[in-house]
Amino acid sequence: MKKFALHIFALLVLISTLLFVCDLTYTRIYTNCHPRNKLQYILQLKNEQFDAVFLGSSRVANHIDVELFSQLSHKKAINLGVEGAGLNDNLLQLQLLLAQNKVKQLYLQVDSNLESTGPSNISQAEAMPFIKNKLVKEHTQKYFTGFDQLYYIPFYRYAVNDAKIGFRELFFSAFNKKPAIDPAIGYTPKYGNSIPAGKSTTMEAKGLVAKNPILTHIKNLCQQNHTELVLFMTPICSKIDVKPYVCKLKEMEPKLIDLTQGFDDSLFYNCGHLNDSGAKILTRRLYEATKK
Amino acid sequence: MCPWFDSWRYHKKPEQLVRVFLCASQKSGSLNNSNIFVTTLKKPKRSMLFNSLHFALFLPIVFVLYWFFTAKKLRYQNSLLLISSYFFYACWDWRFMFLLVFSTLLDYYTGLKMEHSQNNTHKKRWFWLSVIINLGFLGVFKYFNFFAASFTDLLSGFGLNVHPLTLNIILPVGISFYTFHGLSYVIDIYKNRIKAEKNFVDYAVFVSFFPLLVAGPIERATHLLPQIKKRRAFNYDKAIEGIYQIIWGLFKKIVIADSCAQYTNAIFAHYDSMNSLSLLMGAFYFSFQIYGDFSGYSDIALGTAKLFGIDLLRNFNFPYFSRDIAEFWRRWHISLSSWFRDYLYIPLGGSKGGMPMKIRNTFIIFIVSGFWHGANWTFIVWGALNALYFMPLLIFNQNRNHLDIVAKGKAWPTFKEFFAMCFTFFLVVISWIFFRADTISIAVKYIRNLFRFNFTNGVEYLEIERYSVELVFLILFFLFFEWNSREKEHPFFGRWLYLKLVLVLLSIIMLGVYSDITSFIYFQF
Numbered sequence: 001m002k003k004f005a006l007h008i009f010a011l012l013v014l015i016s017t018l019l020f021v022c023d024l025t026y027t028r029i030y031t032n033c034h035p036r037n038k039l040q041y042i043l044q045l046k047n048e049q050f051d052a053v054f055l056g057s058s059r060v061a062n063h064i065d066v067e068l069f070s071q072l073s074h075k076k077a078i079n080l081g082v083e084g085a086g087l088n089d090n091l092l093q094l095q096l097l098l099a100q101n102k103v104k105q106l107y108l109q110v111d112s113n114l115e116s117t118g119p120s121n122i123s124q125a126e127a128m129p130f131i132k133n134k135l136v137k138e139h140t141q142k143y144f145t146g147f148d149q150l151y152y153i154p155f156y157r158y159a160v161n162d163a164k165i166g167f168r169e170l171f172f173s174a175f176n177k178k179p180a181i182d183p184a185i186g187y188t189p190k191y192g193n194s195i196p197a198g199k200s201t202t203m204e205a206k207g208l209v210a211k212n213p214i215l216t217h218i219k220n221l222c223q224q225n226h227t228e229l230v231l232f233m234t235p236i237c238s239k240i241d242v243k244p245y246v247c248k249l250k251e252m253e254p255k256l257i258d259l260t261q262g263f264d265d266s267l268f269y270n271c272g273h274l275n276d277s278g279a280k281i282l283t284r285r286l287y288e289a290t291k292k
Numbered sequence: 293m294c295p296w297f298d299s300w301r302y303h304k305k306p307e308q309l310v311r312v313f314l315c316a317s318q319k320s321g322s323l324n325n326s327n328i329f330v331t332t333l334k335k336p337k338r339s340m341l342f343n344s345l346h347f348a349l350f351l352p353i354v355f356v357l358y359w360f361f362t363a364k365k366l367r368y369q370n371s372l373l374l375i376s377s378y379f380f381y382a383c384w385d386w387r388f389m390f391l392l393v394f395s396t397l398l399d400y401y402t403g404l405k406m407e408h409s410q411n412n413t414h415k416k417r418w419f420w421l422s423v424i425i426n427l428g429f430l431g432v433f434k435y436f437n438f439f440a441a442s443f444t445d446l447l448s449g450f451g452l453n454v455h456p457l458t459l460n461i462i463l464p465v466g467i468s469f470y471t472f473h474g475l476s477y478v479i480d481i482y483k484n485r486i487k488a489e490k491n492f493v494d495y496a497v498f499v500s501f502f503p504l505l506v507a508g509p510i511e512r513a514t515h516l517l518p519q520i521k522k523r524r525a526f527n528y529d530k531a532i533e534g535i536y537q538i539i540w541g542l543f544k545k546i547v548i549a550d551s552c553a554q555y556t557n558a559i560f561a562h563y564d565s566m567n568s569l570s571l572l573m574g575a576f577y578f579s580f581q582i583y584g585d586f587s588g589y590s591d592i593a594l595g596t597a598k599l600f601g602i603d604l605l606r607n608f609n610f611p612y613f614s615r616d617i618a619e620f621w622r623r624w625h626i627s628l629s630s631w632f633r634d635y636l637y638i639p640l641g642g643s644k645g646g647m648p649m650k651i652r653n654t655f656i657i658f659i660v661s662g663f664w665h666g667a668n669w670t671f672i673v674w675g676a677l678n679a680l681y682f683m684p685l686l687i688f689n690q691n692r693n694h695l696d697i698v699a700k701g702k703a704w705p706t707f708k709e710f711f712a713m714c715f716t717f718f719l720v721v722i723s724w725i726f727f728r729a730d731t732i733s734i735a736v737k738y739i740r741n742l743f744r745f746n747f748t749n750g751v752e753y754l755e756i757e758r759y760s761v762e763l764v765f766l767i768l769f770f771l772f773f774e775w776n777s778r779e780k781e782h783p784f785f786g787r788w789l790y791l792k793l794v795l796v797l798l799s800i801i802m803l804g805v806y807s808d809i810t811s812f813i814y815f816q817f
Contacts, residue, residue: 001359004531011535015797022801159806167802168758 016154023154026170030129033173038080039126041183042093043133048101051075054186055090056109058083059234061181061188062273064107065283072287075105079186082122087113087214089122092139094218098225099135105228106218107286110253111245112203114212119143125164128157189276190269195237203236203245210252230290232257234282237271257289340383342592343545350380355599359526366523373497373600380502381466388464391429392500398425399474400495403481403488419482426471426478433467438667466506468664472631473499477513479635486513494520501602503593507586509607509627516604524601533781534598536793540782541591543796548770549584550805552577555763558754560728563738570752570760571742575721578728580767583612586625591782610778612720612771613698615712617681618691620720628664632657647687654686655679665727670735674726681719697778766803 035041052075054064060081069077080093090108097103123139130136131151141147150157158165172179181188222229231253236242242260250256259282267278274282340346354376362368382389402422409415431439447453477498480486489495497520504511559566559574566574590607597604605627614620621629640653655676662675685691698713699705705713722739729735752760773792777783783792 001526001528004526004528007532008535014794015801018794018797018801022798155801159801159804161807162805163807168762 019154023158026155026158026165027129027132029170029174030165034176035183036169036173036177036179037126038082038183038186039093039096039122039130042080042096043130045097046100049076050078050101050103052077052105052107053094053097053103054079054081054107054109055093056081057085057113058188058273059111060107060109061186062190062269063234063279063282064286065187065189065280066185067187068280068283069287072284073291078184081109081186083188084120085122086116086118086120087212087218088117088119088143091214091218091221092119092123092127092136094221095135095139096133098221098227103225103227105230105290106222107230107232107290108218109234110215110231110249110256111233114208114215114249114252117143117212117214125161128161128165131157187279189279190273191276192269193266193275194270195239195265195268200239200241202241208245208248208252230257231255232286232289233260235260235263235268235274235278237263237265237268239271257286259285259289340380342589342596343542346383350376351596351599358600363524363526366521367493369524370493370497370520373501374493377497377500377502377505381500381505384465384506385462388467391433391464391467392470395426395429395470395474396496396499398422399478399499400489400492402478403495404490406478406481407488415482419478422478423475426475430467430471433463435667442669469508469510470499470505472510472628476510476631476635480513486517489513489517491521501597503596504604507589507593508625509590509593509605510631511605511627516602519602527601530598530601534595536784537591537595537598537782539595539793539796539800540784541588541593541595543800544584544588544591544770546588546804546806547584547799548767549581549588551763551766551803552581552584554756554805555754555758555760556581556728558756558758559760560738562755563734563741566741566760567746567749567752568742568744569747569750570754571738573760573764575725575728575738575742577763579612579717579721579724580770582724582727583608584770594781606781610697610774612717613713613775613778614716615694615698615709616685616690616716617678617719618685619694620716621678621682622695628661632661636660650686651683654682658682669732670726670729673732673735674723677723677726681723700779 030040033040035044052069052073054060054066054077058081060079061083062081064079064081066077066079069075080097082089082093085093087110090113094106119139123143127136127140128150131140137151140150144150150160219229221227233246233249233256246256246258246260250258263274263278263281267274267281269275269278340350354372358369358372362372378389378392381392399422402418405418406415409418477486477489477495481488489498494517498511498513498517501511501516501520556574556578559570559577563571563574587608594604594606607625607627609623609626611620611623614623637653637657640656641649642653643650658675658679659672660675662671662673662678665671665674682691685693698709725738725742726732726735729738754760773783773796777785783796
């Protein structure tokens, strides 16, 4: 039995060593590779000054053509919208961006993302290689239940997020494979038109939280950094009546720029996302609505 | 909150664990691909999966108690195994404990009654009581809805529209396995092959020993009971062998099966829009998913049992290196195949009685074996298809040509052996399509699309944001390991033992699927 216990001990030491070495290798590669997502890109930005930064989910990534916006406004702009991102993720993005850069205007997409305060894919996965970063650590500690495992168990953060930052992504990062979406541009147009068949419905506003703490945090952050905050809502196809929702939202955020009206269904890629033609119109309208 | 513009990816069937959200409102009722939004909110139930943290804690605790506190007396050893096994089962679903205990009590009691019967009629009565109740439970819990729905379909075929009587039944985990344990025990007593077990604890351990409780191997009283009846002394070599087998089983499950599952699910979910190459890859991946999943489970079960000084029946013996279907079935789910051979095929007359009898019996065991897997016509067709594959070998008396492992003692197979293996594997891959598909019509459409030889888009990009052929190198690496260890139970032996161990552990760490832990496929049977 003693021999067996020694054997098991040796095996556990071997496994621990492998976990430690893997953790070290993964972290080293992710912190030194060319950015393959917008969070990595933000972390590598230093001493930049942006006139306009767009934050939100895919409804920013697919909707704001920053090149067009820059042409119209002659401003240095960047689209940091990420598919699946929530307000919590946007907060982390903003904190990291403002830590080493300056932002004059922040355009933040708000709609149903106000209904939630929890983290989603960016904070849960893409930020994990950078958990030793003070801001990421604080954010994870504040909003995650399993912080200790993520922080202290070697490789745990990579294992539980294997689909996003696992071996496959590591391999691409190690060989500096160009990502499908260039994080420096940020705009990811959609093409085509496929509005689903079915009855029209009304978007319920029951879940809207009167004072979302994440939004309050973002507002405070903007104030501290002298960044002007612009809240805007992008359109949804005619199958969904968003008027009551927008009314409620406007009551809560009177300065909200409502861009939900006046988009024909032919401009939609699907019910929640405009296609490239629609995105260009939206970008122009947003520019018109905010130009001074 | 309705996640109406967050995630557009959707999963078709990750073990009924998806929740469907309809865009903006859930009242509309018109569901199609473009307006359903699916989130995997509920994780698979992790209780005591062999690849879960719970089991990683449970196993060492039981191991330490077993060897340090109960090793001196057999009675203590078996009592601890029984308590641990019942705890293990209760972690799955404590409500079905009564079924397990009842089934155990029934077979234990009828076994004793049969042995003490004064005459054959009396013995027969007890025997049939046990068989009917065992099969009755299986029938109600596993097959009731299938028979009810099939009967309704049959009536509607004659123009009679009847509302089907279906019950909202949850399938108790492992019911097919422990029922077959019990059945083999009472049949063996009835046929005077064994004596009835008098010690209830020993018999209960035989039925519910936790490594084999939920997905086999299906043990025989003749093999397992004598081991349970003898006090186990710690054996270093056996325990180390067990540890290595567990590691290899984890590799098969976490690295091979779960990786393949991601690709398989994506391809089968969109089979109607996929080209032939992707469909071929889908079937190929499923073949390795089910093999990695089930043989991985069996390896962990066998390895775990060895830690307690018990040898279980080997369930897999490199089936994908088979040179014909008969050999495949001697190497795949061996404990079930041999169960059907001994308790169904031979009582039906076996190979006696001429060719028509042989053909009839072969079809019966393959179809029943298919039906054992699940209450769906797809499993029945899968069984029948395998019987058809078997026919030429049976008719030309070639079904016992390959009893040894291929290229025994050699590094490489001959060309003839290689092509025979490829052809057999191809047949198996086609039959797996029926096993995996939700309905027969889907399987047929899948196969039809597969044989359209449409390669227009080449390698296709899947909804899991990967290409359909990305996994091939990993599977080739796995096959290389398997080939080199095909005369053993796992690859950890010889000169390169430690290098292989490090490589496998590194693969488990780096290539394993942890974010989407899946249950073992055979737990549903």
